[in-house]
Amino acid sequence: MYAVEGLKPDTLYKFSLAARSEMGLGVFTKPIEARTAQSTPSAPPQDVQVLSLSSTSIKVSWVPPPAASRHGAIVRYTVSYQAVNGEDTERHEVTDIGADATSVVLEGLGKWTEYVVRVRAHTDVGPGPESAPVRIRTNEDVPGAPPRKLEVEAINSTAIRVTWKPPLSGKQHGQIRGYQVIYSRLENGEPRGHPNIMDVALPEAQWNIEDTTEYEAIISGLISETSYSVTVAAYTTRGDGARSKAKVIKTTGAVPGKPSMLISITVGNTALIQWQPPKDMPGELIGYRLRYKRADEESFTVHNFGSTDDHYTATGLFKGATYSFHLSAKNRAGTGEEFVKNISTQEEVPSGFPLNLSVVGLTTTTTRLTWAPPAPAERNGRITHYVVVYRDINSQQNSTNRTSDTHMTLHDLRPDTTYDIRIQAFTTKGGGPMSPSIQSRTMATSPAFATSFGVKAVMKTSVLLTWELPENFKSQGLFKILYNQQSVEVQGNMKRKLITGLKPDTNYSFVLMSRGNSAGGLQQQVSIRTAPDLLKTKPVLFKTDENNGGKITINLPKVATTAPISWYYIVVVPGSLTSSRRWENPDEMELDELLEVGKGSPPRHRRRRRYTEIPRAYIAAKLEYLPETFTLGDEQNYNGFYNRPVPSNQPYQCFVMAEMKEQHLSSANEKQRVFSSSPYSDPVMVESGSVARSVDSPEMLWVMGPVLAVVLIVSIVIAIILFKRKRASPLPKDEHLSGVKDSLLANSS
Known part of the structure; x- marks a missing residue:
C-alpha cells in the first residue's frame, strides 16, 4: 500500500503499477482512475461590483472564482454587508444565493448610508476566502426628520428673526442643500391666505454640516402687532423633508419714524444738536435716544431724553475729527428708525507732539527711529506728515527729513557722533510743537570692542544680555549698559549680564557702551519686550507622603491667559539660596544655565551625596501641559529632566516657569527664549523617611x-x-x- 501526496483537490488522476527487479522494470498494469476529494475554494469571487439602485437598495454582482481555484463544485454564494456608521453597524449576510447566481439585490438598507460589501463562494466542504471589501453609498432621499431647536424672535414691528439647527446627521438622508422657512399670517389663531416660503440655500462649502451648526433667517415686510406661524423644513436633491413644529410669534407695535435733526458746530469744541418730532408718530411719543461717536472710535456715547426735550450740546469734541450722530424717537412699542448725520470739526495745528520717539537701530552712518502720533485729543485733524529735525550736538546746524510714516532712517551721519533728534507733527493747518529731544550716538568705525550683542533669555522682570569679545581683545575698563534712562556697569572681561527690576510685558531698548576705549561711545543696541505675567499665583503645598520621604505634592498655579506656551518647568530651589537674598524672585536666576545643568539621567548613588552637600537649584520636570497637581521626588524622567527625591531636613521653595513659543527680535534674525515664572512657594521642609534612608544607606557603605x-x-x-x-x-x-x-x-x- 502506498499513499500519493501533493495532489490537487477535486482532480481526476490515472494510476498504473509496474514491478522492478534487478533485471529492470516490468510491465505496467492497466490504468485505474481516481478523483481526489473536494476542498474549499482557494480564491474569492472575482470582479465584485456594486451599484446603488435606490436610497434603500444596492445591487452586488461578481464573477465565479477561477476554475483552478474552485477545488470542487460551487454550491452557493454568501454576500456580507456592513454599514460604516449610523445606528446599525452590525455585519449582515445573505446566504441563500444559488451556485448559478452572479448578482443579488440587497434591500432594506439605510438611506444615504455607506456600506462595505464582501462576497465568498462555497463548496460542499465549506466557504472560501472573502473578496476584497467594496464600498458603496445608498442614494439620497428626503430628510427623515425636521430641523431642530427652532426659535423665533420679533426684531421690530415689521421683522422677525428665525434660528434653527439641522436635522440629526443620521436623519438627513443626503446632503442638506438648503432650508425652506414657511410663515403664515394668523387671525384668531388660524392661517389666512397662502403661506409664504423663504428659501435659504446653502453654499456648497456648507453641505457637509455638523449637528451643532446654527442657521438664521430674517423675515421682513410684516405687519405690526400681528401673529405669524413659522416652520422650517430641510431639503436635499430629492426634495424637502418633514417640517418642524410651528412656532407662533407676534410682531411688535409700530415704532416712530425718523425725527428731523439739525447740528451746528459752535466754539470751544462743542456741537449744538436740535431736533423735531417725527412726522410718522404712531402712539404716544415718550422720548428720544441720541448716539454719537468719533469715526475712529468703536463704542457710542448714548443719551436718552424726554418727550419735551428738543436740543443737546455735545462737548469735548476733538478738532479736525469726524463725528456720526444717530437720533431716534421712542414710543411704547420701541425705538424707531434713526436719523443719521455726520459732521466734521474744523482742523487746527496739532497741540501735542509725537510720542515715544526712540532709536531702534544703529550703524556707523545711520540711525533708525520710530514714534507714535500725538495723543488723539491733541492731533486736531488728520496728521499729514512728520518732520524730523536733527543735528550734531557740537554744531548749531539743523538737518530735516520729512515722512508720512511713523518711522524713518537717518542716513549719511558721521561715525562715533552724538546727534540731538526731535520730531514735529503736521496737519493741513501747519505744524505742532516739537517733541522733547533724544540723543543717539552712531557706532564707531574703530575696531568693535564687542560683537553679537543680543538677548539670550527674556523673563517678565529681567533679561539676560550676552555679547562676544574678539580673541585679541584687551579690557580697557568697564562696559556700560543703558536702558530707559538707567545704566549699569559691567566688568570689561564679562560676556553676559542679567538686568533685573523690569516691568512685565513692557518694551525696552538696551545699548552696550565702552567707557575705556578711544571710541568711547554707543556700540550696539537691541530691543525686546518683557514676558507677560502669566503665572500670578505661587505653588501651594497639597500633601506630603508620610510613608515615602522625599515626596511632596503641590498645587500648581493656573495660566492667566491663552498665551502660546511651548513648555512648563517645575523648579526646586534650596531655601538657603532664597533666604540669603541671592535670588529674591525667580527672574533673578540665569534660567538658561539652569536649563542646561538640569538635563540628564538620574544620578548614581555615589553622586547623590553631592546634591545634599552643595545645595543648588534644579529642574524637576519639563511638561507640555500644566496639571493641577504635581508630585516632587517621584524619581521619574520628564522630557529629559530627572525628578530627584526632595532633599530632606532642609527648607526649599519651588516655582513654575513657562517658556513661550519662539519669538524673533525685531532688530535681528536671532531667536530669543522668553520665560514667565510664578512667585516662589512658601518654604517647605521634608522630614526624613524611608526614601531618604534608602538613599543614605549606600552612602554609609x-x-x-x-x-x-x-x-x-x-x-x-x-x-x-x-x-x-x-x-x-x-x-x-x-x-x-x-x-x-x-x-x-x-x-x-
Missing part, C-alpha cells in the same frame, strides 16, 4: 567600608607584633590579652 577595613588591618598588625613579642618574652596569659585589648581600644578610638 562607602564611608564605613574603608573605616572597617583600616581597623581590621591595624588589628592584624598588632596581633602579629604581640605574637612575636610573646615568642621572645612570654607574658602571662592574662597580661597578653589585656595588652591586645588596650591596643585595640586605643586604635579604635
